[in-house]
Amino acid sequence: MKRAAYLPLIALVTFSACQNQANNSTTQTQSKKDTNQFQVGIPPGNDTMKHEQTEFYTPVPAVVTPGKTNSEPPSDAVVLFDGKDLSNWVEANDTTKPAGWTVSNGTFTVKPGTGNIQTKQRFEDYQLHLEWREPVEDTTKHKGQDYGNSGLFLASLGKGDAGYELQILDSYHGETYSNGQAGSIYKQFPPLVNACRPPAEWQTYDVVWHAPRFNADSSLKSPASITAFQNGVLIQDHSVLKGVTLYIGHPYYLKHGPSPIKLQDHHHLVSYRNIWVRPLDK
Amino acid sequence: MRKTSCLLFSALMFLSMKLMAQTPFHYLSSEPAQNKTMKSEQTATYAPVPKVVTPGKTPGAAPSDAIILFDGHNLDKWVSDKGGPAGWTVSDGVLTVKAGAGTIQTKQSFGDCQLHIEWRTPSPAHGEGQERGNSGIFLQSQYELQVLDSYQNKTYVNGQAGSIYKDSAPMVNVCRPPGDWQSFDVFYTAPVFNEDGSVKSPAYETVLQNGVLIQNHVAIKGKTLNTGIHYYAKHGPLPLALQDHGFPVSFRNIWIRSL
Numbered sequence: 001m002k003r004a005a006y007l008p009l010i011a012l013v014t015f016s017a018c019q020n021q022a023n024n025s026t027t028q029t030q031s032k033k034d035t036n037q038f039q040v041g042i043p044p045g046n047d048t049m050k051h052e053q054t055e056f057y058t059p060v061p062a063v064v065t066p067g068k069t070n071s072e073p074p075s076d077a078v079v080l081f082d083g084k085d086l087s088n089w090v091e092a093n094d095t096t097k098p099a100g101w102t103v104s105n106g107t108f109t110v111k112p113g114t115g116n117i118q119t120k121q122r123f124e125d126y127q128l129h130l131e132w133r134e135p136v137e138d139t140t141k142h143k144g145q146d147y148g149n150s151g152l153f154l155a156s157l158g159k160g161d162a163g164y165e166l167q168i169l170d171s172y173h174g175e176t177y178s179n180g181q182a183g184s185i186y187k188q189f190p191p192l193v194n195a196c197r198p199p200a201e202w203q204t205y206d207v208v209w210h211a212p213r214f215n216a217d218s219s220l221k222s223p224a225s226i227t228a229f230q231n232g233v234l235i236q237d238h239s240v241l242k243g244v245t246l247y248i249g250h251p252y253y254l255k256h257g258p259s260p261i262k263l264q265d266h267h268h269l270v271s272y273r274n275i276w277v278r279p280l281d282k
Numbered sequence: 283m284r285k286t287s288c289l290l291f292s293a294l295m296f297l298s299m300k301l302m303a304q305t306p307f308h309y310l311s312s313e314p315a316q317n318k319t320m321k322s323e324q325t326a327t328y329a330p331v332p333k334v335v336t337p338g339k340t341p342g343a344a345p346s347d348a349i350i351l352f353d354g355h356n357l358d359k360w361v362s363d364k365g366g367p368a369g370w371t372v373s374d375g376v377l378t379v380k381a382g383a384g385t386i387q388t389k390q391s392f393g394d395c396q397l398h399i400e401w402r403t404p405s406p407a408h409g410e411g412q413e414r415g416n417s418g419i420f421l422q423s424q425y426e427l428q429v430l431d432s433y434q435n436k437t438y439v440n441g442q443a444g445s446i447y448k449d450s451a452p453m454v455n456v457c458r459p460p461g462d463w464q465s466f467d468v469f470y471t472a473p474v475f476n477e478d479g480s481v482k483s484p485a486y487e488t489v490l491q492n493g494v495l496i497q498n499h500v501a502i503k504g505k506t507l508n509t510g511i512h513y514y515a516k517h518g519p520l521p522l523a524l525q526d527h528g529f530p531v532s533f534r535n536i537w538i539r540s541l
Contacts, residue, residue: 038481039504039513046510054448054510055438061496064454070341070465070493074456127495177326187325192541193335195345204341208488208495220309227469227488227499231337233345234396234469234541238486238499243310249317249325252310280453280498 071129071204073276080119080261080275081108092116092262093159101265107133110150112267118156122258125280128154128207134170134199135269144176145169148199149266151186154209154226156262157244157254163262164224165245166207166236168270172196183235185226186245191235202273203231208280212241214255223253342398342465344537351388351522352377352536360386363423363523370526376402378532379417385526387423391519393472394541397421398465402532403431405461411437415460418447418525421470422517425449425485426506427497429531433457444496446487447506452496463534464492473502475516484514 065075073079080088083106089099092115099117102109134148142148148170153163164185171182171194178184183191197203207228213221223243228236243251263272336346344350351359354375360368362384369383403415415431425446432443432455439445444452444466458464471486489497504512522538 037503038484038501039511040480040515041513043511043513046507046513049510051509054440054507056440056451057438059451060439061442061452061455064456064494066456066458066492066494070490072493074492074494076454129493177328178331179325179327181332183332190327190330191332193347194332195335195337197337206490206493208498219311223309225499229467231345232341232343232398232467233335233337234539237469237471237541238488240307242307246317246325248322249320250310250314252313254312278495280495 071131071274073129073274074278077129077276077278078121080277081272083107083273086117088119088121089117090120092118092156092260095120107271107273109269109271110263110265110267112265112269115265116153116156116160116262117265118153118260118262120260122260123155123277123279124211124258126209127278127280128205128209128261129274129276130205130207130272131202131274132168132205133202133271133273134172135271136199137170137268139173144174145180146268147174148268148270149264150268150270151264151266152205152207153245153262153264154207154224155211155256155259157256157259161245161247161264163245163259164226164241165264166205166226166228168264170196170199172198183228183230185236185239185241187247188242188245188251189236189239191230192237193233193235195230195233195235197231205230206232211259212253212256214253218255220253342400342535344398344535345539348398348537348539349390350537352533354534357386359388359390361389363387376532376534377536378530379524379526379528381526381528381530383526385420385523387420387521387523389521391521392422392538392540393519395421395468395470396539396541397468397470397522398535398537399468399533400463400465400535401429402463402534403429403433403460404530405459407431407433407435407460410435412441414529415531416525416527416529417531418527419466419468420506420523420525421468421485421487422472422520423523424505424517424520425487425502426525427466427468427487427489429525431457431460433459444489444491446497446500446502448508449503449506449512450497450500452489452491453498454494454496456491456494456496458492466491467493472519473514473517475514479516481514 086099091097100114150168152166169182178190212224224241357368368386417429418426430443439451467490469488473485474482485502
């Protein structure tokens with residue numbers, strides 16, 4: 001057999017592999033389920049029903065006192081930074097060491113070279129509020145990814161940048177690849193819009209995060225998803241992550257459980273304040 | 283032979299690429315081998331560039347691409363659902379239900395959207411259960427997000443404030459007391475229908491009340507009904523509607539972003 005004769009075979013294998021993948025895909029199963037469960041047209045028996053039959057009294061939703069303003073922590077939130085200290089945080093590269101970033105005037109700032117920091121506590125699904133501020137830098141010297149770069153890792157999967165990153169960057173000025181600008185799920189999903197404020201102004205992220213779930217054999221049960229808004233504007237609309245954040249290569253999933261939340265030291269003086277999280281138990 | 287193989291190969295590759303494009307994303311459970319030889323530029327995308335939107339100066343303020351539905355001055359963007367002008371009361375920058383004037387709806391129709399709306403139930407509170415500060419926000423005139431005084435006021439959970447009425451109870455009760463302003467921030471995905479009227483994908487709703495998540499990407503079961511099982515009837519873009527339930531509930535700062 002000549003070499004060229006193998007080619008159609010390879011293509012055929014690729015073809016059937018694709019079909020296989022499609023059949024196993026989580027999203028397809030999901031969308032099939034979605035379509036089937038929705039009633040179209042008047043259900044039989046509706047005309048003889050009483051309104052009480054569709055009224056439910058349990059479970060009663062827990063009472064939560066909202067913050068005085070929408071950015072203040074509600075009563076059931078875990079406050080990760082209240083302006084005083086980093087006692088809820090440790091070094092990501094050595095979790096026995098306290099977080100070494102600079103706390104000052106109710107805010108804290110990346111201390112370049114000290115590395116990423118992460119929460120002591122682990123989380124799965126949650127709602128998170130975080131405020132961040134870009135430094136004023138010389139735009140002639142710093143461009144693109146080299147301007148006010150940091151990041152929010154929604155789940156830290158270990159040392160360095162292991163995890164799923166929501167990008168923090170000065171994208172008010174900077175031009176960079178769209179799936180690397182502020183509000184992107186780094187190298188996966190650009191933000192829906194660029195809602196950045198200029199450097200030196202405080203910005204907000206409000207995030208709803210669903211951690212991925214895994215089967216006992218380590219295969220993926222359900223992927224991670226994120227809804228996020230920046231400064232009150234929707235930037236990620238239930239984006240379903242392809243896997244962990246990678247600077248190089250295609251994303252993939254590896255089994256993990258509840259994880260810390262991590263902030264990135266990318267050698268720029270990005271500041272943070274008012275960080276709180278509400279675990280969503282199901 | 284070589285030529286035929288190449289042709290065949292190309293045809294099959296084309297077919298499988300096409301198939302890949304149509305099929306849902308496949309999640310990898312281990313690191314793909316090609317990652318070892320890839321460069322960082324290969325996973326950077328430059329287009330389309332997300333458009334620039336200037337956020338509001340303060341939380342709750344409208345961003346630059348929002349359509350202001352009520353800014354405190356008039357009801358120019360609204361009509362009665364029975365036709366004619368919207369007959370509710372505008373006073374001191376606040377819009378209040380005029381009992382008996384009926385549902386009002388926007389002149390403009392919407393599909394997928396982000397909605398910000400602030401509301402206040404009357405103080406002191408009168409009545410019990412559903413008969414206390416009742417109103418509602420109807421996405422696409424079909425799907426009701428309940429407005430009610432649910433501060434220390436018991437009712438059925440799928441009918442309390444923040445419920446998708448008779449469909450989905452809120453995750454928590456994060457109501458402020460009557461007389462205080464409250465906010466809903468809504469992210470809504472309109473349902474998509476097949477030609478035959480069946481549901482291709484349902485409506486989805488995520489809601490924050492006073493900054494707290496109360497509806498989390500909930501798939502809506504159908505048009506809101508007080509009696510009977512909810513069901514879908516095919517529709518396209520439709521107006522946003524506010525309910526007159528006979529109570530002087532007030533609204534302010536209403537804006538919407540078409541997505």
